[in-house]
Structure formats: C-alpha cells, structure tokens
Amino acid sequence: MQPFQYIRPASLAEMVMAEREARSRDAAARTAYIAGGTTLVDLMKLNVEQPDRVVDLNAIAPAFSAITLDGSTLRLGAFAKMAAVADHPAVIGGFPVIAESLSLAASAQLRNMASLGGNVLQRTRCAYYGDPAWTACNKRAPGSGCAARDGVNRQHAVLGVSDHCIASYPGDFAQALMALDATVILVGAEGTRSVPFASLHREPGDTPDAETTLRPGEVITEFVVDGGPWARRSRYLKIRDRQSYEFAVASVAVALDLVGDTVRDVRIALGGVATVPWRAYDAETMLRGRSLDEAAAADAAELAFASAVSHTHNAFKIPLGRSAIVRALLETAAMEVRRD
Amino acid sequence: MTEPLFPQPTGTMGRPYRRYEAHEKVNGTATYASDVRLAGTAHAYLLASKIGRGRIEAFDLTAALAVPGVVDILTHETVGGQIRQTPSLYTGGYAADSVRPLGSADVAYWGQPVALVVADSYEAAREAAQKIDVAYAVAEAASSFDSGGAEHSELEQHALRVGDFDGAFAAAPFKIDAHYSTPVQHHNAMELFATQCVWDGDRLTVYEPGQYLNNIKYGLAEQLGIDPERIRVVNAYVGGAFGAKGFLTQRTALVALAARRVGRPVKLVATREQGFFLSAYRAETRHHVQLAADQEGRLLAHRHEGWELTSRADLLAFGGNGMTVRLYACPNIESRVNVARVDRSTPGFMRGPAEVPYAFALETALDELAYAAGLDPVELRRINDTDVEPVGGLPYTSRSLMQCFDAAGAAFGWPDRTAEPGSMRDGDWRVGWGCAAAFYPAYAASSSARVRLHADGRVHVASGGHELGQGMYTMMAQVAAERLGVPMDRVSVSLGDTDLPPAIVAGGSSSTTSVAPAIMAACDAIRRRLGLDEGSQGDVVAAMVASGTGMVEEYAETRAHGEAPDTMRRLHRGQAAPSGGIHLEDRVQFALGAQFVEVRIHARTREIRVPRAVGAFAAGRIINPRTAHGQLVGGMIWGISSALMEHTDIDPRNAGYINANLADYLLPVNADIGTVQAIMVPEVDDLVSPAGVKGVGEIGTVGTAAAISNAVHHAIGKRLRDLPLRIEHILEDI
Ligand SMILES: Cc1cc2nc3c(=O)[nH]c(=O)nc-3n(C[C@H](O)[C@H](O)[C@H](O)COP(=O)(O)OP(=O)(O)OC[C@H]3O[C@@H](n4cnc5c(N)ncnc54)[C@H](O)[C@@H]3O)c2cc1C
Numbered sequence A: 001m002q003p004f005q006y007i008r009p010a011s012l013a014e015m016v017m018a019e020r021e022a023r024s025r026d027a028a029a030r031t032a033y034i035a036g037g038t039t040l041v042d043l044m045k046l047n048v049e050q051p052d053r054v055v056d057l058n059a060i061a062p063a064f065s066a067i068t069l070d071g072s073t074l075r076l077g078a079f080a081k082m083a084a085v086a087d088h089p090a091v092i093g094g095f096p097v098i099a100e101s102l103s104l105a106a107s108a109q110l111r112n113m114a115s116l117g118g119n120v121l122q123r124t125r126c127a128y129y130g131d132p133a134w135t136a137c138n139k140r141a142p143g144s145g146c147a148a149r150d151g152v153n154r155q156h157a158v159l160g161v162s163d164h165c166i167a168s169y170p171g172d173f174a175q176a177l178m179a180l181d182a183t184v185i186l187v188g189a190e191g192t193r194s195v196p197f198a199s200l201h202r203e204p205g206d207t208p209d210a211e212t213t214l215r216p217g218e219v220i221t222e223f224v225v226d227g228g229p230w231a232r233r234s235r236y237l238k239i240r241d242r243q244s245y246e247f248a249v250a251s252v253a254v255a256l257d258l259v260g261d262t263v264r265d266v267r268i269a270l271g272g273v274a275t276v277p278w279r280a281y282d283a284e285t286m287l288r289g290r291s292l293d294e295a296a297a298a299d300a301a302e303l304a305f306a307s308a309v310s311h312t313h314n315a316f317k318i319p320l321g322r323s324a325i326v327r328a329l330l331e332t333a334a335m336e337v338r339r340d
Numbered sequence B: 001m002t003e004p005l006f007p008q009p010t011g012t013m014g015r016p017y018r019r020y021e022a023h024e025k026v027n028g029t030a031t032y033a034s035d036v037r038l039a040g041t042a043h044a045y046l047l048a049s050k051i052g053r054g055r056i057e058a059f060d061l062t063a064a065l066a067v068p069g070v071v072d073i074l075t076h077e078t079v080g081g082q083i084r085q086t087p088s089l090y091t092g093g094y095a096a097d098s099v100r101p102l103g104s105a106d107v108a109y110w111g112q113p114v115a116l117v118v119a120d121s122y123e124a125a126r127e128a129a130q131k132i133d134v135a136y137a138v139a140e141a142a143s144s145f146d147s148g149g150a151e152h153s154e155l156e157q158h159a160l161r162v163g164d165f166d167g168a169f170a171a172a173p174f175k176i177d178a179h180y181s182t183p184v185q186h187h188n189a190m191e192l193f194a195t196q197c198v199w200d201g202d203r204l205t206v207y208e209p210g211q212y213l214n215n216i217k218y219g220l221a222e223q224l225g226i227d228p229e230r231i232r233v234v235n236a237y238v239g240g241a242f243g244a245k246g247f248l249t250q251r252t253a254l255v256a257l258a259a260r261r262v263g264r265p266v267k268l269v270a271t272r273e274q275g276f277f278l279s280a281y282r283a284e285t286r287h288h289v290q291l292a293a294d295q296e297g298r299l300l301a302h303r304h305e306g307w308e309l310t311s312r313a314d315l316l317a318f319g320g321n322g323m324t325v326r327l328y329a330c331p332n333i334e335s336r337v338n339v340a341r342v343d344r345s346t347p348g349f350m351r352g353p354a355e356v357p358y359a360f361a362l363e364t365a366l367d368e369l370a371y372a373a374g375l376d377p378v379e380l381r382r383i384n385d386t387d388v389e390p391v392g393g394l395p396y397t398s399r400s401l402m403q404c405f406d407a408a409g410a411a412f413g414w415p416d417r418t419a420e421p422g423s424m425r426d427g428d429w430r431v432g433w434g435c436a437a438a439f440y441p442a443y444a445a446s447s448s449a450r451v452r453l454h455a456d457g458r459v460h461v462a463s464g465g466h467e468l469g470q471g472m473y474t475m476m477a478q479v480a481a482e483r484l485g486v487p488m489d490r491v492s493v494s495l496g497d498t499d500l501p502p503a504i505v506a507g508g509s510s511s512t513t514s515v516a517p518a519i520m521a522a523c524d525a526i527r528r529r530l531g532l533d534e535g536s537q538g539d540v541v542a543a544m545v546a547s548g549t550g551m552v553e554e555y556a557e558t559r560a561h562g563e564a565p566d567t568m569r570r571l572h573r574g575q576a577a578p579s580g581g582i583h584l585e586d587r588v589q590f591a592l593g594a595q596f597v598e599v600r601i602h603a604r605t606r607e608i609r610v611p612r613a614v615g616a617f618a619a620g621r622i623i624n625p626r627t628a629h630g631q632l633v634g635g636m637i638w639g640i641s642s643a644l645m646e647h648t649d650i651d652p653r654n655a656g657y658i659n660a661n662l663a664d665y666l667l668p669v670n671a672d673i674g675t676v677q678a679i680m681v682p683e684v685d686d687l688v689s690p691a692g693v694k695g696v697g698e699i700g701t702v703g704t705a706a707a708i709s710n711a712v713h714h715a716i717g718k719r720l721r722d723l724p725l726r727i728e729h730i731l732e733d734i
C-alpha cells in the first residue's frame, strides 16, 4: 500500500465539486471512491490499486441507503449494506433472487460492511490481476498481455471472453439485477442519469481495463427494480467449491413468469462463467411460449453456452453451467409462489 | 459435533479436564509471540522474490530508503557473511532448508526472502519494501514432476522387497493396478509466522511460535556464531503449527541480525502469502499401487511405488511406503520411492507427512480390490489383519484395527449400506458410504522435566514442551496430579521456554508419549525422597509436613525404547527426534483407526458434500479425552479439507504461486462440516511407553481422503484417484 490523500465530502454536491476541481488541477491524478472498502482496500494492499486520492463516500451514504417499495417498484440505495438488503422482508417476499444472491455471497462480516454499489463494481478475482508481480495483465496494465490464458485458469470465464482478457466477473448480486432488468441511477458532474443495469459493465474486447460505462467521477446512487410475477418467481442458484464464503464456479439467476406449465416470460442471467454479468437472451427467446420441462430446459442450456470458449482448466464450466441452468429453471418452476 | 466416546477413566489421567489455559484463550489474555510488547520496537517487512529462479543483478533502494521512518534494509549485499551457512535438519543440522538467509544473489525459488526492511512502523516498512526495485536475471524454473529441468532419482533407502511380487501378481485371480496423486498443500495455521528479537548486551531473546524452541536456539546460535547459552527462546502458546512451525526458518536469523544492527527490538509478522514460502509444506506426490488377492481376498502381492518432490537445496522424501506395506499380511512385497528435485522451496512436515499421501493411495486401492473380489471393504481388511508386520516379521506392540472398524462401523450404520455403486439415493442427491483405515506410528523420544512440591500441597511442573492447542499444559498437570496424588487445581505448569528442562519437538504425535514419562519419573523421585513407595497411595503432602521440608524438587530425564545412547546429549542440543513406528529392531508400534464417511453428490450439478463422518481410533492410553477428541475431530475435518479443497496452485511456467491467500486457498467453513464423531477405542499397551500413550495428533487426518474417494465411488460408480476431488472430475458421470 502506498500513501494517499483522504477526502470525506459531506454531500453529493460537495463531492462533485471537489472532483471537478481536483481534476482540473491534475487531470492524471487517480481517484478512488470508497464505500465499504472490502474490494478497494484489498487491492490497495496488493498494490494493484494505487490511488493518489481516496474519496470516502460514507458521509453521503445515509442519504442513499434506503430500501423502499414504491408500489411494486423496489428502490435500493447504492450504499445499503448487502446484509440489510438480503434480510429485508419486501426483498425476500417480492424479489427472492435478490435476497438469495446477496445472502449466498461472501461472509457475514463482509455483507455487514459491503455496499450494493461497491458490490456491483467489485473486481475480478483473476490471480494474475491481483499480483503485480505478474507483468502480463491487460486489465491492470493495458497492452501487457494476459498471463491467465496459458496459466492457471480454472476460475476464468467461458462467455464474453476476448483474446485480451478471460477474467470472470465474480459478483452474485449483479446477476439478480440482470435477471430483473434493473435500472441504475448515476450522479456525476453532468448531472443525474438513469441507465439499464445491463449496460453498466463492458465486455473486455480489446480494452479489458475499461470495465464499465461510468463516466469519470460518476457515482452510483440507486438501483430500481420493477416487481411482477417474474420477480416473485425468481431464484439464485450458486454452485461453488465450498458451502459458504466462496465465489461461484457457476451461478444462475432465473426470473420466471409461468402460466400453468407454459413460459410467459423468462430471464436467465449467468455468473461465474462470464466476463460480465451475463444474460442468456437466446435461451430466453427459445423458452418463451414453451412448456417448461426437462427437454426445454436442456435446450435452453445448450443455447446459452453456444458461444462458449474454454481454456486449459475451465472447460468443465460449460457442462456445469448447462446443468446449473437446467436445475435452476426446474427448481424455479417448482417454487411455491404467492398469487397476484 | 457429537459428544466424545471414550473409555471410563480410572484416575486423573484419563479424565476430560477442561484446558488448563482455557480461560486465557477465551478472554484473549493468552500472549502469543506477536502479542509480546517490547519498548522501542522497530517493525520489519520481508520482501520475497517473485521469480522462480535466477539472480539478483541489482537493487535500487533509493525510493525505499526515502520512505519516512525507514531504519535499515537488509539484503545479501548489506548482510554479507554475517549469517553462517549451517546444515539443514535433513543433514544433521537445525534449519528447515539449506538456503542461507540473504546468503547470495542467487534466487532458488519463488518466495525466497531477498530483503528485510526495518522501519518505525509496519506501514512504513511495507511501503518501502514495495518500493524496492530488484533487477533480476530470470532463469527457467522447473515447477513439478513433469518440468523439463526436474532431476529424478530413486532413493535406495526406501526400497523394500519380500518374496516374489512379479510371480504372485501375475498368477493371482483378483488384482488392482492403478495410479494416484495428491496435491501441494500448505498448513495455513491461524497464527502467522511471527518473530520478535531483542538483544540485551550479548544476550538475545527470541519470541517465536515454535514446535521445537531448542531447535531454534541451537540452530540460531550456529547461524550467528554465538554461544547458545546467550540465546533464550520463549513462546507460551502457538496458534496452530501442524508441522510448519517445527524448525528454524530463514526469518529468525534475519530478525535477530536486524535487531543487533538497529539496536532495538525488531518484530516481523510475515504476511499470509509469505507463509506459503517461509516454511515447509506438503509437496505433491504420485503413486503406483498394485495389489493382488486370492479367491478368499487374502493379499498375495503388494507393490507401491511413490514419487515425491523436493527442492534443489535439500534431498528429502517421506517414504510412507515403509508403513503402508507393513499394515496388512502379505507374502510378496515390493516398494520403492523416487524423488524429483525442482526449483521450489524445501517441503517438509505437515500433519501426517508420510502417512496422508501414501494412505490415500493404499486405502483407495484396497477399496478397489474389495469391489474386484466381491467383498465388503471392511471384511477385506479383516481377512488381512495381522499382529505381525509382513516385511521383517516383527510384532505390533498392540493392534486394534478391527475393533476400530467394528466400533466406527456400528456407530455409522455400515450394515445398512447396499454395496452396488449408485444404489443409494435421496431425492436429487446420490449417496455414497465409504471407509478406510487410519494409522500413525507411535513415536517417542527422550525428554526431561522438573517437578516441585511445596508443603502446602502446591505442585509445579516444568518441561520445555510446546502448547500448540493440542493440550500440553493440561496433560502435564494431569500426569503430575495423578502421580503425586494431588488435586488438579494445585498444579501449575511451565512450558515453552528454552530455560526449562528440554523436551522433544512437538511433532510426530509424540509430545505426550515423551514428556509424560519424564514427569512421572520426576514425581516418583519426589515420592522416594519422601520415603513413599513408587506407585503407593501414600499422601505426599502429609509426608512433606512430617519431614519438615518446605519444598522438594526433582529433575528427571527419560529415554524412549530403542533410543541410542547419545540421545541425552542430543536432547540437550535441541536435536531430540522421535523414534518408534517401524524404526525399532524388535517390534513395530502404531496407533490405528477406522474412518467412515457419507458423501452426497448432486445429480445435476455434482457438488460433493460430506454430511457425516465417524472415526474410531485406538491409540493406547488417552490422558485427556476432551483434548484428544479435539485433535481427532480436527484431524478428521482436516482430512475432509485435504480431500475436497486444499490445493496450492503453482504456475508451471515459472513455479510461481497463484492462490497464496485464504480466499483462494480453500479450507472448509462451518457450512461444509456436518456431523463428525470420534470414538476412542479402549486399548492397553504397556510396551509403547511407560505412560502407555501412542498419540492422537495426526491419525485423524490419515484415512479421511481415501474414505471420501471410496464413498464417491460408491455414490456414482466412478473411481477418483487424484486429490482434491472436484466437480470437474465427475461432471460426465451420473
Ligand atoms: C474473501 C471475499 C469473498 C467474497 N465473496 C463474494 C461472493 O461470494 N460474492 C460476491 O458477490 N462478492 C463477494 N465478495 C466481494 C464483496 O461482496 C465486495 O468486496 C463488496 O461487495 C464491495 O463492496 P464495498 O462497499 O466494500 O466496495 P468498495 O471496496 O468500497 O468499492 C469497490 C469499488 O467500487 C467503487 N465504488 C464503491 N461504491 C461506489 C459507488 N456508489 N459509485 C461508484 N463507485 C463505487 C470503488 O471505488 C471501488 O472501485 C467477496 C470479497 C472478499 C474479500
């Protein structure tokens, strides 16, 4: 860890101003926002992140920590703690996939500390990214190569990979947001905007260092999720090497609207297997209007991994991911769900 | 976790007393090595190499020295010849490896210490260490068996041959011929590798967690070229060791030297990552096992070839084959061990170092043989049970293997098992039940103790043993309380200090076996001084009062069965090594056990879970069933971890470590562990040591992995022979 300047603005307006001013003084200075710190501080200790300035958002946090149900729309403040959201009755009842994705993530200590905004922006767990001793990492040092492609890559992605980076997106909550077509509210120097959550993360392509579409200095303030039958019939299946305190080897978020056995609407998001929070759009299209049985689920699973590309140690994620989709779809269909 | 089952105690030795130091540990006042506060301490941060092999061409220390608070930077250039080359443990010395600390510009492995920064604060030392610019000339590093540069050889001393293996194997009706492997693993004890050193004139005090403080004392004296009597090593509690804190690592001399250079106490707490390179670890192994049996299941031929891995600097192998081929009756035996030397740090002891990998291979192969011969796996072991080991024809001092199988099998419900693989199911889960034998050699060594009795009935026991969490304090108090006939709460204990009478290394499950006899001998000497017969029920306190003395003190040394005459000299030089097991001329001595597990494998997504494990162990006398239970259950949990999770990833391109942290090096969490039951089977063995103890520290781990792989086979019909067992190995097989 290297020394840095620490700033704690009292309001969003103060933060935006301070940022604009800092940038005009030194355009190259690196700023990092800190919420719970459970990603950022680790990366700073590893010297992966070396910010010149750390802007602590926790004085602003109380204004954006609420969990509210506005009609059937759920609004989640970006600074709400993972634990608080996972335990909230409105979330558990109306949006089980959100509650499950959060309660199956990390550990109790981390969930008590970590914020939703920080969670969706957590970094890959690619070991080569996390240790600057490995010089080849396009994500950390653009243009330097990728140590993982021919290295130890069991945990790496099979969907959305490029020649430049195969790092998997490690989080869980983002898959729930994907499956529920959530919206994210952003505030920055140019004001407030709201964008589909699905547009927040960028596939690596040839610029794996550019992970999101956030504009410089922008903060996430809120996530907005519409309720409905698919939100109530939703779940998160997480397959991992140990039962708790572990990232997904493969995970599936499913939101399902069933009429009898027939799929009226379905959204499937995949974790642990892709470079970004991933929607299996083709599989969804294929399922709509079909009756959801083992064969239909297997067809969907097949389609979802049609474009998969594996490396030395992660080919198993393709059959595992397919099995996980089948299991998640059938278990979601079998859920006991309250009527409208 | 279920209540422990153990034999009814007859005296103080045998009762489940609560831990002597329980209160201090629970309320946080127990002082571990890094908790010791020394005035004026400077903080050290280690810089470890991040190349697999090569040479340091130059250091640029400019930026590091400019960090405010930096006091000193040790490199091979600044240290020069101040630390002497001394032999390793494996060549009659003390050091855990033969790499001289900051001894030269050569880098022999990823993680080798290349600099030590000393500063006023930990943060400054870390910042400066990260600002040191090292220019390396990088050379190709061989990482494992299949690497180009690996040097392969056979170790003749581990070769064994009895009868005619080839002939018997060729002619037998049932045979197994298979290959097995086990991965690189690291101990990852909760407590990190800490060292504090403080000089007072020419006297040095070292605070360091250790399983053998006298090893540190005498080894460090050689490295620094000073009189050992000027060094004192103190450590009252160890926060987990498991073999990693057994012997002198490179860090101790560096911290001692730094403290002398800066004229202040110096404290080093190596990072979790650095713990992966600073000390020994379990290297990967490979095995080829061939077993043959007759129509009744009697073993006719047994061949076990092992491949082990070591560093370039130190030639060593554990050769667990010497034990596995002696476990069951068999007329034709062949065995050998090969070793590959590569560019890695020197491996070493880790809970069941020889036993865990070799047992996994043999006990999985036996399960395969049981299926081939159409026998129940327990019955196969019963058919081949023996009281005499088959290599030299030596008797076991005692052997209760089948009592263990019967006790654990009954508790587990083994008779309800249907043998057909895949035949047991529960909803979406495939259920598998498997079992394996566990064994661990009964070792002992010379030790000494001093016992003091006061006229008011207070007793003090002192011996330089080590409290690793295994229950040493409590055991020592119990032995003295029983032998002198005083209540437990009158006994106080000192250990963990090189100023105390020397005791053996806390390794090889031999502490109790070795130290209890010395305490018993000192207590008996007190009784004799008071005119009481050995073993008599006479009241020592009444005798003290009658004799009018305020205090009596006796010192005793004991030598273990079969130990060489120079053993006492070695004890007093920090070199008491456990002996026993298969290394005696007249007998073999083992603790034995049987382990049963249930696994569940999801039919679709193939997660492997272990909801239930039962083990029964016969290890002679159990002095404290509570602490023994902790060791056995902990060992079994470690076995689950070792079978399903633990695996250090090493990049084959440069022998670099990939997952040297606790998020990526997986260990079980509470959710992974279901019911774990440890049964202590009564066993009396008066030969093994005067205390009748065989030791329980390691045996709990030994059979677990094979029991799990056997249960996986039972669940889904697929044999897994490579640890750890993971989802990807069984994806296509349901
Ligand atoms: C051992 C371990 C295990 C874990 N296991 C899991 C797991 O199984 N599943 C899982 O999903 N996660 C897991 N995590 C990750 C954990 O959930 C994240 O670290 C956490 O959610 C991040 O939240 P935070 O508030 O601490 O973020 P911080 O560390 O404060 O910030 C993370 C990043 O987001 C930025 N940031 C934070 N808030 C905002 C905001 N409002 N607007 C813009 N930028 C912002 C920061 O600048 C930083 O770059 C694990 C973490 C650890 C250490």
Ligand code: SF4
Pocket: A124, A126, A127, A128, A129, A136, A137, A138, A139, A140, A145, A146, A147, A148, A149, A164, A165, A166, A167, A208
């Ligand atoms: S996979 Fe991506 S993050 Fe990992 S080393 Fe390659 S470029 Fe870096």
